[in-house]
Amino acid sequence: MEAATVSQGGKRPGRGRARLVPLLFLAPALIFLVVWIIYPTGWTIVRSFFDRDGGDFVAFDNYKDIFTTDTLQTAIKNNVIWVAVVPALVTAIGLIFAVLTERIRWSTAFKTAVFMPMAISLFAAGVIWRVMDEKDPSMGTINATLKVVDDTFGSGGALTTAQPSSPQLTGSTTSGFVLRKPVRAGGTAVLGLTAIPPADMPADARQALQPRPEAGAITGTVWRDFRPGGGRPGVVERGELGLPGVTVELRDPGGGVKASTTSDATGAFSFGDVGSGEFRVAIGSQTFSAPFEGVSWLGEKLITPAVMIAYIWVWAGFAMVIIAAGLSSISREVLEAARTDGATEWQVFRRVTVPMLAPVLSVVFITMIINVLKVFDIILSVAPQSSQDDANVIALAMWRTSFGGINDFGLGSAIAVFLFLLVIPVLALNIRRFKREEN
Structure with missing residues (x-):
């Protein structure tokens, strides 16, 4: 009977059909993968070796410009600052919030308030902080608060001029x-x-x-x-x-x-x-003393810290929720045992809680590094045109070079490839971590 079911070619009938069915289901995803990811990536790499108009082959000249142009050097320097500061701060703030919410009765309301910025886009969040950072105390919330403090505790004079x-x-x-x-x-x-x-x-x-x-x-x-x-x-x-x-x-x-x-x-x-x-x-x-005129948060000196604060405000809720989920899975018996052995709350936090949360903290930290390398829209919405060069980052430099009026698609492609190369090691680290957890 088994021999009768085998065709003359030695193959079972229907095996080709069995292979075809999964391919049909995967075909739409493969098409989108090729059209939207593989082809654009390959063409961007090729385009980065050509000039502005794509007519002349310039080899690595575009990549040299990345490290010799002042605005692009500023973008690289700012990205280094972002990577060094923001992921660590977001993770630390999220950890503090997650631990504190376990000790307050109104934790649900607090988590909702902190997580709420995640419900809006980064561009909208940037618009909010653009208004809050206005220098005029009658318009900017932050400077209005500082003016109240200055009026209350300052030693300003009765008049400004006479x-x-x-x-x-x-x-x-x-x-x-x-x-x-x-x-x-x-x-x-x-x-x-x-x-x-x-x-x-x-x-x-x-x-x-x-x-x-x-x-x-x-x-x-x-x-x-x-x-x-x-x-x-x-x-x-x-x-x-x-x-x-x-x-x-x-x-x-x-x-x-x-x-x-x-x-x-x-x-x-x-x-x-x-x-x-x-x-x-x-x-x-x-x-005689001049009235408080406000801090120039949107000026060239403070624009990068101002945007960082807005970005941390958005992502602190994400870090808090993820870390709180990991914190809820920690055995309370371990924590109580440490307290029974005489450990203080700080020792319990530093020697027990944080080590047990290390995998979760690494997830948040690596995710934030990837996000920071791609930061773009919040800078575009917070920084005014006059200080965008000072707040520039790699992703924003790529957009401005290609589509912001310069229209140098060769250099813009090179910046995109450079950013892609920066993200690859972090992605590889993340994939390696996932494999380690599966094993």
Whole structure:
């Protein structure tokens, strides 16, 4: 019976059909693999040896340009910084979050909040951080927060700029304004200022008052010498507001500061028991300070750290979830045994938890290295055009060279091949790790 089922060629009927069926199922995937991966990869490698237009063979000139062009050197340097900083920080932050969420009651809400940035694209996340990093404190969230801190704890002056309202005062905002006429005990000093922006006027300013002489003391008033409809310079009039918080100094004839005080809501100040002799009354230069204008996060010096922070914000949730899953599989008996033996929480974390999480941590770390080497869209959305050269990375340089207006497809292909070669060792390491875990 068995011999009857064998054909004259010595093969069983239907064996070819049995081989054909799997090929039919694999054919769509193979077609897409060839069309979308193998062919483009091969053509990119070939194209990298030709010039901008693809007409002339230039050998390795494009690869030489990668290491000699300033913008591309900056891209390589930035990628090195990214690889050295971001994967380690993401893994460390994810580990800390994963451990902490085991000890808080609202861990679900915390995990949701941290993981939420993963629900949006990197480009959208970049747009969010582009707005947050704006230099103007009235627009950028980060600088608005810093301004609140600066206003609360800073030692800024009461005004930003001003000018003397009469020739009785001389000086500048950098050195202070000094009253020309010396003053003795029992005398008064009127310090009128003008050219003060309306926004600089303190909210608690009150009607300025003409100073009254006091025996043994020097009294005075510092005020905004301006009244709508006109007025007399150097004279305190109705409708003119005092300047509170102004630093007023009492200087000796040599210019040394003998005493200092600050004006009240009406601009009044007083120096008691000054003794004999003549003194000069002056407005200290510390009265004038520029307002907090914001940190230039999107400038050339801070743009790379700013983009890194945005990227870490997105991926910290991914690392937390993966590490938390590995942490939940650790035997609690091992941890309790370590605590029973007298280990502190830090020792348990460092000598037990972290070593047992080593395979999971390596997964997160290697994954982040691969992602960092390909980082592109978040830089494009965060960095303004003026600082993109300073925030440049290899993937962004490849896109800008090929499609960003330069249209040098030869050099762009060489950059793509260079990036591909950088990713291969990390992929090989990842595959080797998978094989080791299977065995």
